[in-house]
Amino acid sequence: MKQTVNKNELMVLLPLSLDYSRIEREGNDKIKDFDMNCIKFIIGRMIYSSVVFVKTTETERYNHHSVISSKVWAKHIGKNYLEYVQLLIDLKYINRKPYLIGKESYGYGFLKPFRFSRVFAEVIQIKSVDDLKSTTTKTSYVKKYEKPLIDFFDYTKFSIDTELAENDVFEAYFIEDKYPIKISHGEPEKEGLATYTYYLMAMKNMVKFMNGIYSFSRDSGKVGKGYKTVGRFYNPFARLNKEIRKHMFYDNKKIHEIDLKNSIPYFLSNYLSRVRYRVSKKRIDRIKDSFHIYMNSESLKTLMDIEVEDFKNLCISGGVYDVFIDRLMEIYGEEWGRTYKRLFLVNYTNCYEKNRELTKKLLLAMFFAKNSQYEKVQQVFAERYPVIYDFLKTKKKQGYKKISKQLFEMEGFMIVDVLAKELTREYRREIPVFTVHDSIATTSDHIEAVKNRFNEAFYQNYGNVPTLSIS
DSSP: OEEEOOTTEEEEEEETTSOHHHHHHHHHHHSTTOOHHHHHHHHHHHHHHHEEEETTTTEEEEOSSEEEEHHHHHHHTOTTHHHHHHHHHHTTSEEEEEEETTTTEEEEEEOGGGTTOOEEEEEEEOTTGGGGOEEEESSHHHHHHSHHHHTTOOGGGEEEEHHHHHHHHHHHHOOTTOOSOOEETTEEOHHHHHHHHHHHHHHHHHHHHHTTEEEEEEEEEEETTEEEEEEEEEOHHHHSOHHHHTTEEETTEEEEEEEETTHHHHHHHHHHHHSOOOOOHHHHHHHHHHHOOOOOHHHHHHHHHHHHHHHHHHHHHTOTTHHHHHHHHHHHTTHHHHHHHHHHSSOOOOOHHHHHHHHHHHHHHHHHSOTTSOHHHHHHHHHHOHHHHHHHHHHHHTOTHHHHHHHHHHHHIIIIIIIIHHHHHHTTTOSOOEEOSSEEEEEGGGHHHHHHHHHHHHHHHHSSOOOEEEO
């Protein structure tokens, strides 16, 4: 069902495990001027607060009890908020932890039969709802330089098919026997809890987006006397799971993503074409010793050019990951399936899509990691591109993050500054534009215009046109 959040409305997540007809019957009997929206607000805030992102560990955490101040209940429900809370306690749906000194609030949690439920989204009306919505930017530079893109984020213009989105998110995380979560000694198994937390966080990000809770950030650096934003533009649309983004609408028109295939390898191949490649005796000796290839400085430079051209052609065609799949599967052996499950939190099945997905994950991780990491992936890459590998390894000794920084700056410049911002200027903001790192999302009626601009911009800057995919 397609839903939109209007002014004075709020989208909340509700567990499928509760009997809402029973709650409404009991509420009408026990509470004067009973409002079901108040019940849904309480339940929705509990779910919303049950999962949090922990910056120090870069992970999501699930809390069995959500710490919510009574001021929140009073502000949005009214002075009789305790009647609504008590109703849910009496019905044995939730419990309340003792008052937490220092946090000035109780902890609210679902009783065991109703924990770890699938959820659905619903739009409700509640008092002072606009106080729950906010837009923040990391710096004033982001607010200044990215304003043409930030201005598209009007939550009342977005809509989403919440049922299809939830189903796709659920199926992305829970397959075969992974749901319901297995309980051992009264607690969920660690793996199951982690999977549920990721599922719930994806759904939480969806309601945050639909409710207009937005934040924007991008790196900035000094250029001359002023500053300029660089690299990736982190925005609320880009933070949504792809399973959610594909069910989004803007002004009642379906949003599609025009995606640059093999983005990071593609920018790497163009970076390699432009860098000054130093041919030293040490490098020649290193290549000879490692790969048993006899060469002089001239032939080494020629070999580098050949490798870069081959690598770039694969990137342009969209097939760069495919050439590494079989060899990586061979060298990982039985560890291949376990690696997939560890990285993606779902069971592995031997198919092209999952093998390519894991190959992509491992290659990108290797490009950005220290030389001491992903040694098996390094070996496979070096077998096909020994000179490029040696160049990257040497470069990373000077600081392994320099390569990723350079590539993200190239990507951000092309996607954000050259494509997205120029599209807004050229079409005078008639084309809605949302960047997702290596892709641009727009509505169905503007796909061709964005595709054409993609092709023109990349040909002008790099002399080639990469493969695009549309979803």
